[in-house]
Amino acid sequence: MLNSANxxxxxxxxxxxxPAFPTIVIxxxxxxxxxxxxxxxxxRMARNDPIISANILAQANHxxxxxxxxxxxxxxxxxxxIGVNRVRRIVVSTGMNRFVSSVPGGLFLFQHSLAVAIAxxxxxxxxxxxxxxxxIAGMLHDVGQxxxxxxxxxxxxxVYMDSIADGRLLLREAEVFGVDHCAVGAQLARYWNLPExxxxxxxxxxxxxxxxxxxxxxxxxxxxxxRALDLPASPKNRVTLINQHAVxxxxxxxSDPDMADVFDRCVTRFRLASQPQ
Amino acid sequence: MExxxxxxxxxxxxxxxxxPCWVSTMALKPDMVLAKSVSAASGGYxxxxxxAGATLAEETIGQMIVxxxxxxxxxxxxxxxxxxxxxxxxxxxxxxxxxxGPERTEHCQALLDALLxxxxxxx
Numbered sequence: 001m002l003n004s005a006n007x008x009x010x011x012x013x014x015x016x017x018x019p020a021f022p023t024i025v026i027x028x029x030x031x032x033x034x035x036x037x038x039x040x041x042x043x044r045m046a047r048n049d050p051i052i053s054a055n056i057l058a059q060a061n062h063x064x065x066x067x068x069x070x071x072x073x074x075x076x077x078x079x080x081x082i083g084v085n086r087v088r089r090i091v092v093s094t095g096m097n098r099f100v101s102s103v104p105g106g107l108f109l110f111q112h113s114l115a116v117a118i119a120x121x122x123x124x125x126x127x128x129x130x131x132x133x134x135x136i137a138g139m140l141h142d143v144g145q146x147x148x149x150x151x152x153x154x155x156x157x158x159v160y161m162d163s164i165a166d167g168r169l170l171l172r173e174a175e176v177f178g179v180d181h182c183a184v185g186a187q188l189a190r191y192w193n194l195p196e197x198x199x200x201x202x203x204x205x206x207x208x209x210x211x212x213x214x215x216x217x218x219x220x221x222x223x224x225x226x227r228a229l230d231l232p233a234s235p236k237n238r239v240t241l242i243n244q245h246a247v248x249x250x251x252x253x254x255s256d257p258d259m260a261d262v263f264d265r266c267v268t269r270f271r272l273a274s275q276p277q
Numbered sequence: 278m279e280x281x282x283x284x285x286x287x288x289x290x291x292x293x294x295x296x297p298c299w300v301s302t303m304a305l306k307p308d309m310v311l312a313k314s315v316s317a318a319s320g321g322y323x324x325x326x327x328x329a330g331a332t333l334a335e336e337t338i339g340q341m342i343v344x345x346x347x348x349x350x351x352x353x354x355x356x357x358x359x360x361x362x363x364x365x366x367x368x369x370x371x372x373x374x375x376x377x378g379p380e381r382t383e384h385c386q387a388l389l390d391a392l393l394x395x396x397x398x399x400x
Contacts, residue, residue, distance in 0.1 A: 062303055063303055066303075066304070066305075066306060067307075067335055067338075080343070081342065081343065082342055082343070083342055083343040083345050084345065085345030086342070086345060224388070227376065228373075228376060228377075228388060228389075229392075230372060230376065237376050238376055238378065239376055239377050239378075239385055239388065239389075240377075240378060240382075240385065241382065241384075241385070242382070242384040242385055242388060244384050247384070254387050254388050254390070254391035255387070255390070255391050255394070259391060260391070260394075260395045261299075261350070263391075263392065263395055264299045264350075264395075264398060265347070265348055267299075267398055268299040268300065268301060268348050268398075269347055272301045272303065272304065
């Protein structure tokens with residue numbers, strides 16, 4: 001059983017068994033601290049990764065085909081067509097997809113994380129927070145589920161299925177494993193030296209009572225929004241509680257016309273982003 | 278009589294079937310017409326500002342993509358028929374009923390009301 005005394009040590013062991021956390025995501029996080037980091041640096045970094053490079057080319061060529069233009073083969077030219085922000089999203093989502101795809105249930109976890117990342121970015125844009133950090137935190141928020149799945153795949157699956165009806169996932173995880181996926185995910189974030197805000201957002205993304213920082217508020221509400229919008233569609237999607245402190249922290253009003261636009265944008269972007277390349 | 282009817286609950290979206298379509302900038306095509314204004318900024322400076330009603334040209338679409346604009350609202354030129362939208366609404370509301378369940382807190386109800394007023398995606 002995991003507990004607060006052995007969590008750091010056990011998670012360090014767990015992290016070594018997990019697929020390698022994409023170095024490129026860590027590099028990207030470092031780059032986000034440097035506002036002057038250019039598209040050229042980012043494209044050069046991505047060029048060393050054939051899958052990321054292929055995704056950049058695929059998106060640029062998708063645009064070029066709409067306009068009846070020939071395909072590109074140079075990923076730097078492709079990156080300049082789709083822009084620095086979209087290249088960042090490709091780096092993060094491709095890195096995470098590769099990271100989670102090797103475990104059972106990885107596809108759903110990836111799609112759920114993608115939906116939360118998109119919603120978090122939309123909420124960050126609305127409330128003036130860092131959209132890049134929100135996107136990355138959204139992609140990583142459930143990474144603790146990978147860890148629990150690795151500890152005991154069958155037990156995790158049972159906990160997950162039993163919790164669909166009553167939403168008591170965290171309690172069951174704690175009963176079976178000693179701690180829940182939020183604690184494991186946060187400890188993994190610490191192991192990978194991710195920023196403190198991401199650690200806090202992962203640790204408290206199911207906390208419906210408190211707000212630790214705007215990023216945590218955005219992730220917490222994004223989890224609620226994507227379930228409400230049924231993204232990705234799943235019988236597991238339920239909304240039983242909302243962190244009202246997070247709503248206040250981000251200054252949101254559900255009845256505001258801007259929120260209706262946020263909902264539509266989340267659905268539109270998720271539909272496109274979840275299509276196979 | 279039409280003028281005896283109560284005010285709609287959501288005056289900003291009186292007919293959700295006809296509301297604008299959100300389209301990813303990657304899927305935009307020339308001659309689409311913006312239903313909402315679009316702006317982009319970098320380092321605190323505005324780098325793009327297009328008003329609602331602007332007709333999109335290929336060059337503008339390319340600029341929007343490079344500037345990181347993810348999706349924009351365009352006029353809904355081929356709205357679903359009333360009958361199809363009524364069916365979509367029925368299914369959408371039933372699904373929301375399952376997701377939110379029968380016992381709702383006040384805060385959950387507020388979110389549910391907003392989603393019901395919004396209606397299903399029209400495009």
